[in-house]
Amino acid sequence: MSPRRTAQPMYLLLVAAVAALLPHAAHAYHPFATDDTGTQGAGGHQFEVGYDWARSELAGVSEVARALPITYTYGLADNLDLFVGVARATDPVDGWSNVAIGGKWRFFEDTSSKLSLALKPEILLPVSEDDEADGLGNGETSCGLSLILTKETGFGEIHLNIGVDRGNFADAGNTDRKTTYRMSIAPVWAVADGWKLGAELGLQTNPDRTQDAAMGYLGLGMVHAPSDALDISVGLSRDFDDGPATSTAATLGLTVHF
Numbered sequence: 001m002s003p004r005r006t007a008q009p010m011y012l013l014l015v016a017a018v019a020a021l022l023p024h025a026a027h028a029y030h031p032f033a034t035d036d037t038g039t040q041g042a043g044g045h046q047f048e049v050g051y052d053w054a055r056s057e058l059a060g061v062s063e064v065a066r067a068l069p070i071t072y073t074y075g076l077a078d079n080l081d082l083f084v085g086v087a088r089a090t091d092p093v094d095g096w097s098n099v100a101i102g103g104k105w106r107f108f109e110d111t112s113s114k115l116s117l118a119l120k121p122e123i124l125l126p127v128s129e130d131d132e133a134d135g136l137g138n139g140e141t142s143c144g145l146s147l148i149l150t151k152e153t154g155f156g157e158i159h160l161n162i163g164v165d166r167g168n169f170a171d172a173g174n175t176d177r178k179t180t181y182r183m184s185i186a187p188v189w190a191v192a193d194g195w196k197l198g199a200e201l202g203l204q205t206n207p208d209r210t211q212d213a214a215m216g217y218l219g220l221g222m223v224h225a226p227s228d229a230l231d232i233s234v235g236l237s238r239d240f241d242d243g244p245a246t247s248t249a250a251t252l253g254l255t256v257h258f
Contacts, residue, residue, distance in 0.1 A: 029159070030253035031221040031235025032200050034186035036159045037106045037118040037150040040075030040257070047072050050253035052087070058245040066091045079106040083122075089136055098124035098137035104148070114152035120163075121145050129170045139170025156190040167207065180205035188223075196223040200237070215241045231255040 029036045030048055040046050048071040055064050071085035081104045087097040102122025109116040124142040126132075132139035146163035163182045184202035191197050200219035206212060219237035226232070233253040239246060 031233040034184040037116040044075035054249040056247040118148040140168035176207040
C-alpha cells in the first residue's frame with residue numbers, strides 16, 4: 001500500500017475536503033478564486049483573513065474541512081504587488097498548507113477601453129512529507145503562473161483568468177498529474193454603493209489520473225465595502241465533474257487596506 005493510502009475511501013474524502021479549501025489561501029479578490037488586475041499602489045498594504053468551510057461526500061460518507069487563510073500584500077509600485085499567503089487547516093486534519101509567495105504585475109492598461117492585463121507568478125514552498133500524505137499540500141517546491149484580464153463594464157466588471165500550475169510531490173509513488181491548467185471567469189455587478197455581487201465559473205485539469213481529465217466549479221459571491229479601508233465578503237461554490245467525491249465550499253473574508 002502506498003504512503004498516500006489512496007485505496008482508502010475515507011482518506012480520499014479527507015483529501016478532497018481539505019483540497020476544496022487550500023487553493024483559496026492567496027486569492028486577491030475574496031471571495032472569488034478568480035483574481036482581478038487591481039493592485040495596492042506604491043506603498044500600499046493589504047491584509048486578508050478568512051474562514052473557509054467545505055463538505056465533501058464519497059460513497060455515502062461525508063467529511064467537513066475548515067481552514068483559516070491569511071494573505072499579506074504590499075505595493076512595490078503602482079502596478080506591481082508582492083504577496084505572501086498561507087492557510088491553517090483545522091479539520092479534519094490540523095496543519096499549515098504550502099506558503100505561497102508571488103507577485104502581480106499589471107503590464108497593460110487602456111483607459112479608453114477600460115481593459116487591463118496582469119501576470120501573477122507564484123511559488124509554493126514545500127510542506128513536510130507527513131503533511132503531504134495528509135493532503136495539506138505539496139512536499140516539493142511548486143509553482144504557478146496566471147494571466148489576468150479585467151474589463152470594466154456598464155454593470156460593473158468582468159474578470160478572466162488563465163493559468164498553469166506545476167505541482168511536485170515528495171512521494172515518489174504519487175501518480176497525480178503534475179502540470180495542470182485552469183481557466184475561470186467572474187462577472188461582478190455593482191448593485192449599490194459599497195455592494196457587489198458576482199458569479200463565477202471555473203474549469204481546470206483534474207490532477208487525479210483515474211478520473212476525467214477536466215473538472216470545474218460554480219460559485220456566487222458578495223462583497224460589501226463599508227469604507228475604502230475595509231471589505232467584507234462571503235461566497236459559496238460547488239464542484240462538478242471532480243470524480244467520486246462531491247464538494248461544496250463556503251468562505252467568509254475580511255480585507256483591510258492601509
